[in-house]
Amino acid sequence: MSVTIDIAGLPAERIVFAPSPLAELCMALHALAQPSHHPRLTSWTTATAAALDPDLADRLLEADFMWRSSFSDLFMAFAGTPGGSGRPAATLAGELDVLDRMDDEQFVMAALEHCWLALYNVGGGPSPLTDPGARARALEAAAARGPRQLAFSVRLLDDTAGVRVWMRRLLEDCDAAFFAETWKRIEPGQSADARHKAEVLRRKGLPAALKEVSSALSVDEALTTVTADKMVNGSTTATDPRIGSGLVLVPTNFGWPHLLVLHAPGWRPVIHYPLGSPAPASAPGSVELLQLRMEALAHPMRMRLCRSLARAPYTTSELAAVYGITAPEVSRHLAVLKRAGLMHTRRQGRYVQHQLDLTAVARIGSDFIEGILR
Structure with a gap:
């Protein structure tokens, strides 16, 4: 399973690295809504949540389906607004x-993205x-998320202009409450990382740059x-x-373990990659390898064999x-166990x-979590 991006004929100068304050605010809101996804951020999420004004906390709940379980493309509006630069602005206000500037129909479709997942890869639909x-x-679909989400969706469809004003005020209030200070602290590191990876791209090429971004990214020889x-399966150009x-x-500083790929039809593709990811040596394997390992261990007889193989070497x-x-x-x-990389074999005489391999088996749990959250 994978998401592919067609870059055939794309000039190197059209591949850019740049921080996005709005995308990072989305990730910060996700971390607040799903702190269990982000154990590295426990101190920040705990302190920030405790300091939130109750009214702001309630307002965040109304629209949290846009960042709790999925990540609304609205937070990368630079990629979907025709006539723009196609790059993030330097400030949240920008x-x-x-x-x-996004038209109402595109705004609503992106805001209610969770309702249209079946159409996400193909576009279209009324x-x-x-x-x-x-x-x-x-x-x-909104009702399945809860009464608050249903009420917000009704408002969005009945008074799109009013909700858009409400949404901007909500994000500006988040900026005043906690994000401006956070962004001031993390933006220099993000800008430095973007400059570094752009230089790697220029000097060593795209394969080297993607390798530094994430072990989950690759590019073909051509x-x-x-x-x-x-x-997930998807494609874009x-x-x-x-x-x-x-x-x-x-x-993104708030993103790990998520690696997001915006691949909606009619939008420029965006890869939102976490900083501070584990080193490649300890990074999880591919989704295919994870599936192979879980299937290998699911067979009753292989589970029984593993009981012995975990204790000592056997012929x-x-x-x-x-x-x-x-x-x-x-x-x-x-x-089967060997193909899945779960077993060591050695020769002792004849x-x-x-x-x-207990280390590989122990990784399956964390690999599974990182794989499904990636």
Whole structure:
């Protein structure tokens, strides 16, 4: 599973690294709404949540489906507003101005993105602003998130202009309450990272730059397709003439373990990558490898074999004798474990001994969490 970005023919100068204060505010709101996703931020989320004005905290709950379980494309408005630079603005106010220039239909579709996930990769579909059936489906999806979210969605559809004013005021109040101070502290590091990776891109090329961004990113030898290893399938292009060509990579201090790829039709692609990710040596494997390992351990007989292999090295014949199955059957099960990278094999004279790689097995839990959150 992966999200791919077509970059065939894209000039190198159209691949840019730049911080986005609005995208980072979205990640900060997500961290406040889902602190269990971000154990590294416990001190910040605890202190910030405790200091929030109760009225602001209540207002945040009304629209939290835009950052709690998914990340609304509204927070990367620079990528979807025709006629713009296609890059983040330097200030939150500047990015909110870009958001204000987005037309109502695009604003509503992005705000209610969770209602249209089935259409996300293909685009199209009637607008809930004008189509009664689309409106009903949008409100039904919102109702599943709770009464506050339903009420907000009704307001959004009935008074789009009013909600847009309300939304900007909400984000400005968040800026005054906690984000301005936070952004002042983290922006220099993000800008330095963006400059560094841009220099790596210039001097060493895209493969080297992507390797520094995340182990979950790669590009083919022909430099035509960027692939993000994620538990979702999707595709987009960085050369769409309707919106303008370009690929933007945006750093985030609040993002880990999430690696976000904006791939909505009609929007320029954006990769929102976390700073301070684990070093490549300790980074999780691919989604395919994780699935292979979980399937390998799911078989009842292989689970039983692992009970012995976790304790000491065993030969195939020893395992066959212990579990009452044939040596070829044991070999087939061991081959599955070996292909999944869960077993060590070594030769001792004329004997071949097998042992479970406990470190690899122990990583499965954290790999699974990082994989589904990535």
